[in-house]
Amino acid sequence: MALIVKKFGGSSVGSTDKILAVAKRILSEKQPGDQIVMVVSAMGDTTDDLIALAKKIDKDPYRFQREMDMLLTTGEQVSIALLTMAFETLGQKAVSLTGPLAGMKTNAVHTKGKIVDIQPQRVLDELAKGNIVVVAGFQGADVKGDPVTLGRGGSDTSAVALAGALKADSCEIFTDVDGVYSADPRMVPDARRMKEITYDEMLEMARLGAGVMQPRSVEMGKYFNMPIHVRSTFTTKPGTMIREAYTMEEKDFVIRGVAHDEKVAKIAVLGVPNNPGIAHSIFSALAAANIDVDMIVQSIRNIEKNVTDMVFTLASDDLPQAKPIVDKVANELNAIAVLVEEDVAKVSIVGAGMLGNPGIAARMFGALSKAQINIDVISTSEISISCLIKSADLKKAANAIHEEFFPKK
């Protein structure tokens, strides 16, 4: 007997046929005595359809954030009612609960709410009555009881948080991929599915460009120490466990994966006086505009004149907004020039195993060197190393690094 939380996304419940298929699958896998909580998203295109409706009222309906939440939370409410009916028509007792009814308490930041508390007594009561409990993901209620949505990836966050609060035995996130890979298989054909990965590694992978799980849901898993099983909607094979630490068999790999990010731009501010406060004047101006800066390198241009170059990267989406800000500061600093490079990409390795394993960086750089790839900027964190390279070299780089750390058998 186990308490299991299972999350299915919008494409898995995109039609009544798919909803019936999900219900059948769950019942076929259910062991006697299992207690099951389903967390589901809105059906397929429902959310987009609702947004389109709102746009007919106002060009920019998101300025009415509370009302967008009132509107969009209906999407999951439809899914949970239909999936519950599907269980019941198959002879399984079930009950649907909106996020608020399931005890998901959020702050009042509409359209980007955060879970502040979970009071899952109703869920436990319904499980005790023999029901499968079908909970609306992506939503909760603030202190007034008003519906609040959780923002991107919110259904995963709902599922992991609810599993944590229920002290569930496992939390399964069903997706259209069958787990977390050592690299993006579209980029690195030899990429292999990882059996396990730690919360911190998964967070670092997500930060560095891997898209399987939203960071907030992984943070939630870490907070509750709730293992997350990322697995396929289409097969019954096990996927990848995201958990605090590995079991023994996976200790072999010092790194967990190769991540990449193509949506990167580089800005170089050349020839600024090397005075205290230079970095501050550039980066505080960008921070004021809510622009995140990633890799930063300051290098001496001319030691006699005490002049330096400041190089950094940011998301290429932010470039149009960032460029005039940097130009203005550079002008005030009497910089020689501001150069922008957009044909750059970032390739990274991630792994808790690199702590106390000093040869890792050298192996990465060696792999790139052997592949004749120039490294432009390097940055490191406790559990990752990233290199900025030319976009054109990205595929070759990712495969070379992957081959170094995950050699073909």
Add this chain to the structure above:
Amino acid sequence: MALIVKKFGGSSVGSTDKILAVAKRILSEKQPGDQIVMVVSAMGDTTDDLIALAKKIDKDPYRFQREMDMLLTTGEQVSIALLTMAFETLGQKAVSLTGPLAGMKTNAVHTKGKIVDIQPQRVLDELAKGNIVVVAGFQGADVKGDPVTLGRGGSDTSAVALAGALKADSCEIFTDVDGVYSADPRMVPDARRMKEITYDEMLEMARLGAGVMQPRSVEMGKYFNMPIHVRSTFTTKPGTMIREAYTMEEKDFVIRGVAHDEKVAKIAVLGVPNNPGIAHSIFSALAAANIDVDMIVQSIRNIEKNVTDMVFTLASDDLPQAKPIVDKVANELNAIAVLVEEDVAKVSIVGAGMLGNPGIAARMFGALSKAQINIDVISTSEISISCLIKSADLKKAANAIHEEFFPKK
């Protein structure tokens, strides 16, 4: 300054254009300082679309009543969000509240819930902040917080009950007709719009076949002594006030209206022994099958043999179920025969003014007699008189009676 509750049905908010039009109309009529609560139904066909979706999961989804409520309450939630956005895009502060958020407490009878309490503090709070408050009709929450729908005509009931609980100055029900008429204008071309009608008269009109307002919403008005203004969505002219008593100017009319009902069938059980318990044996069998009986006449067939005929009417929809039940009882009672007539109709007059006005019945029968119409069965209540006649005579009868009590000027 007045607190006004305004209810708009599904066809009035059937598209985003119509929703914008409703918002514009409300703002154009709003007096400075007016506090406005809108009660709205689901957009046009939304409810039917949701039911169709549920039927793809199960042929008879209404057997999952709780889940039907979970599903269908999303319809109004979409309307309130969009109408609120419409107010806001027009520059008017507004806020949407689901039935539960507006404090509508119901029993737990899913799909046919009844309002048991209203705690409208949130509505008052939002009004005090200068908001137009847009409330979802047709819905509330039971003691667990689960959504419950109110059944047919539920949005009218929501509006009147909320107006009562808020001690509103008026409650306006916007419909596709411009008020309550002295007869169905499709049947009686001379029918005139009544300026006023009492709750009791309106209830009696509804019971006897008039369809403008659902009886439960009128009962709610009577309970709260909340005048209900039935008026047109398409014009700004005043409609009909439903209230406890008339103002002076309307005292002229002793009757308020002529109602008719074509969906009537007559059953005659001929030649049953006139013993105590005869009526009980027939009508208790029908009651056990949940069949309502309307007009009842018992008449002596043969006084020497102490044999009687029992004649009654019922809704023609109930006839297929009722006939075998009556046949069985008639057989047990050794009745001579059971006759069914389906080509009958009921025409009625309604008016509190007939109390202490003994000539009214005679005038009704005289009008029918002058029009050469036979009366089959007569029944009376405190404020109504009904005659069963041949269906073919209905139009002539309704016009003759109407002309008697509402003469052309």
